[in-house]
Amino acid sequence: DAGITQSPRHKVTETGTPVTLRCHQTENHRYMYWYRQDPGHGLRLIHYSYGVKDTDKGEVSDGYSVSRSKTEDFLLTLESATSSQTSVYFCAISVLAGADTQYFGPGTRLTVL
C-alpha cells in the first residue's frame, strides 16, 4: 500500500470554526490532491498540488484553501466551516498526472454541526 496517512480520521466541529486536515505521504510523489466524497456526487476535486508551493483549484474549491510547504505534506483548511462541508475527505497522490494511477488515503470523516 502507498504510504499515505490522513489526520484526523474523524472530526466533529461547529459552524464557523476553522478546520485543518492533513495529508502525509512517504512516497515522495510530486502530485497531491484533495477530494470530497458525497452521496450522489462521487468524488469531486477540491484542490491539487503539482509541487512544493504549487497548487491550483479544482471544481469545488470555494471555502477551502491548501498549502504545501514540504513534498510530503498537503494541508486542507476550511476557513470557516459550514454544514455543507460535512463530507468525507480523501487525499490522493500520484507520480505523474494524466495517465498515472492515483493512490488514495483512508479518508477523514468531517461533521460540521
Place this chain on the structure above:
Amino acid sequence: AQSVTQLGSHVSVSEGALVLLRCNYSSSVPPYLFWYVQYPNQGLQLLLKYTSAATLVKGINGFEAEFKKSETSFHLTKPSAHMSDAAEYFCAVSDSTGTYKYIFGTGTRLKVLA
C-alpha cells in the same frame, strides 16, 4: 470539458453471475480511463486503467474493461461475481493535456446476492 457518466447507482447480481458496470465518457482529446473500487470505510484503489495501449484492459480480481471509442464507453465486466466483489465502483477520466485533473463518476454500488 471532460465528463463521466455511470449508469445505475446500484446494481445487484447473483453470486456466479456476470458483472457489468457501465461507464460513458466525454472528452475532446484522447482520454485516459480508470476504474477504482472502494470497500466500506476505505479509500479507493485502482482496478484497471486504459492509457491508449490495448483496448481490452485486464485488472485485478478478474475484472476487465474494454475501451470503445465509437461508443465513448469503458464498461467494467467480470464473468462470475463473488461475494467479496460487493463494493462501490468509480469510473474516472483524465487527459493528456497536462491539466492534472481527474474527473470521477458518481459511482455504482454493487451488491452480490447469495
